[in-house]
Amino acid sequence: MNTLSASQQKEFIEMLQTRFEKNIARHKGLEWAEIQRRLESDTKKLWALFQMEQTEGEPDVIGIDEKTNEFLFVDCCAESPKGRRSICYDQAALEARKEHKPANSAMNLAKSMGVEILTEEEYRLLQQLGKFDLKTSSWVKTPDNIRKLGGAVFCDRRYDTVFLYHNGADSYYAARGFRAIVRV
Structure with missing residues (x-):
């Protein structure tokens, strides 16, 4: 429902x-x-x-x-939402894990919630309004060319700077989740 x-x-x-x-x-x-x-x-x-x-x-x-x-x-929570951490990037990444699979993926969870994952541009816009993800990181929408090669990207804020990083899409960490957007 x-x-x-x-x-x-x-x-x-x-x-x-x-x-x-x-x-x-x-x-x-x-x-x-x-x-x-x-x-x-x-x-x-x-x-x-x-x-x-x-x-x-x-x-x-x-x-x-x-x-x-x-x-x-x-x-707008200070750190990546607690209820959306320890997840890999998408379904293909989830299926690629042979051991120690996370419970879900960011893209699957976003879809089930009816939200979109932030793009890098949207993430940077949010960071202009405050200081977010000082201890955590958040998956952001990954360009297709990167994803096709097995990677995914995420952002955080360290040293008063917003960084964009890469990782294998099947990776997951207790401090990495995703931030969402809903257009109303």
């Missing part, structure tokens, strides 16, 4: 509004009323945001896509 009850919706939207108001610097110039209207009219997107919250992502609005006029909700 990919929907929330009416009371869950109301409670969750109120919680998102509180986070929005506490972190106004992330979304200067945006008004909550329009965001709430869109959330209330799209239960599928609201459910996806709820999944982000359930995995400790702390979703919040970080801006608006000027081309599509969609509000951008992104995981």
Whole structure:
């Protein structure tokens, strides 16, 4: 069941509004009323945001896509969401592991949640709004040419700099997860 009850919706939207108001610097110039209207009219997107919250992502609005006029909700927790760590990159990587397989992959989990994994550009946009992943790292959407060669990419912030790294797509670490985006 990919929907929330009416009371869950109301409670969750109120919680998102509180986070929005506490972190106004992330979304200067945006008004909550329009965001709430869109959330209330799209239960599928609201459910996806709820999944982000359930995995400790702390979703919040970080801006608006000027081309599509969609509000951008992104995981704003300080470190990569706890409920989405210790996972490899995608299904092919999961199948390639012969021993010590992780429970899931980032791409599978994102799909089941109804979210997208951040691109490198989206990750860097988030990092302009605060300091994230100082102790963890997050898989980001990997270009096809890299993935075809068995690799995947991830980002983190160290030494006050955002880094993009590579690893085998089948690797997984307790401190690596992924950050998600939902467009509303």
